[in-house]
Amino acid sequence: xxLFQFAYSPYAAKVRKCLELKHLAYEIVEVPYLDRRxxxxxxxxxxxxxxxxxxxxxxxxxxxxxxWLDQQHAPSLRPxxxxxxxxxxxxxxxxxxxxxxxxxxAPHVEERMAALNGGRPDAAALYRIVKERKFGAGCxxxxxxxxxxxxxxxxxLLEPLAxxxxxxxxxxxxxxxxxxxxxxxNLYMIDAVMAGELARLCPRLLPWYQRLAGAK
Ligand SMILES: N[C@@H](CCC(=O)N[C@@H](CS)C(=O)NCC(=O)O)C(=O)O
Numbered sequence: 001x002x003l004f005q006f007a008y009s010p011y012a013a014k015v016r017k018c019l020e021l022k023h024l025a026y027e028i029v030e031v032p033y034l035d036r037r038x039x040x041x042x043x044x045x046x047x048x049x050x051x052x053x054x055x056x057x058x059x060x061x062x063x064x065x066x067x068w069l070d071q072q073h074a075p076s077l078r079p080x081x082x083x084x085x086x087x088x089x090x091x092x093x094x095x096x097x098x099x100x101x102x103x104x105x106a107p108h109v110e111e112r113m114a115a116l117n118g119g120r121p122d123a124a125a126l127y128r129i130v131k132e133r134k135f136g137a138g139c140x141x142x143x144x145x146x147x148x149x150x151x152x153x154x155x156x157l158l159e160p161l162a163x164x165x166x167x168x169x170x171x172x173x174x175x176x177x178x179x180x181x182x183x184x185x186n187l188y189m190i191d192a193v194m195a196g197e198l199a200r201l202c203p204r205l206l207p208w209y210q211r212l213a214g215a216k
Contacts, residue, residue, distance in 0.1 A: 001026040004039050004051040007116060008109050008192050010098055011062035012050040014090075014185030018066050021176055021215060022073050033113065033123045063090060066178055077178040085172055089179030093186055100153045101186040106131060107144040108193035154190075155201050162204035170208070176215060184212045 003019070003026050005012035019026050031039050036047050043051050043058050051058065052065045059068045070076045078086035110124050117123035131139055143150065161183065164171060171179040187209050191198050199206060 001055075002029055002042070002053040003027070004029045004031050004042065004053070005049045006031060006033065008105070008112075008189055009049055010101060010185040010189040011094065012185075013188040014093070014182050015050050015052065015062055015065050015069075017181035017184050017188075017212065017215075018069055018077055018178065021077060021181065022069065022075065024069075024073055033117050033126060034120060063094060066090065066181070070178070077176070077181065079175070079177065082172045082177055086178040089171065089177075090182040093179075093182035097154075097157055097183065097186050100150055100157060101190055103143040104147065104150040104154060104197075105189050105193050107140050107147075109189075110140055112193060151197075151201050158202045158205055162202065165205065165208050169211075176212065180208075180212055184209065188213075 001019070001024060003012065003015060005016075005028060007030060016026075016028075029038065029042075031049055039046060039049070039051065042053055043060060046060050048060065050062050050065060051060050052068065053059075054068065054072065057068070059065045066077070070078055076083075110127050113124035113127050114121050128140060161171060168174065170176045171183065187198055187202075187205070190201075191209075198209060
């Protein structure tokens with residue numbers, strides 16, 4: 001299996017965690033931000049990541065990828081009666097949590113873009129153009145200025161999860177599921193570009209985060 005990704009992508013991190021929890025071997029293809037030709041050839045034209053190539057099957061969009069993996073490769077990360085809760089949790093993490101985690105991380109991702117792309121400053125420039133087209137001019141600078149407020153929003157969103165994890169090891173019970181992978185992916189993005197930030201914003205989630213980081 002091949003996973004096309006950007007290193008900081010929370011959706012790719014979610015898919016990697018699912019692959020690891022299923023003990024599946026996979027190869028990472030780190031897509032250069034400024035050169036998506038290999039991705040486009042492999043996928044028939046997609047320019048977004050993550051994309052999974054599983055044998056002859058190409059799957060785009062992370063929620064479709066996790067569903068594919070659960071259909072094709074046991075053990076399912078949406079087991080039995082927990083299937084509904086796992087899928088709803090994934091959507092919450094991909095949309096509600098990601099919206100805050102992404103704004104918090106974006107200024108730091110932008111700062112690292114050149115280093116992640118062979119020293120090319122135009123990688124950071126393209127990242128900025130892509131974000132400004134979607135969120136408006138100056139959005140990354142605005143998010144940098146709102147760091148305190150965004151951090152507080154993230155802490156508030158995660159507080160109920162910390163309470164749950166005081167009485168059980170994983171979000172839906174005794175075993176890790178898709179819900180854990182989806183939340184973990186967002187925290188991974190923050191951790192990857194903002195060292196020490198998780199300890200400040202959600203210290204009660206750290207033991208769970210670190211346990212999952214090592215879970216293979
Ligand atoms: N709904 C999609 C979202 C994927 C997505 O937004 N990917 C971002 C990276 S995290 C991307 O490819 N952005 C294109 C770009 O920055 O040019 C999924 O779950 O896979």
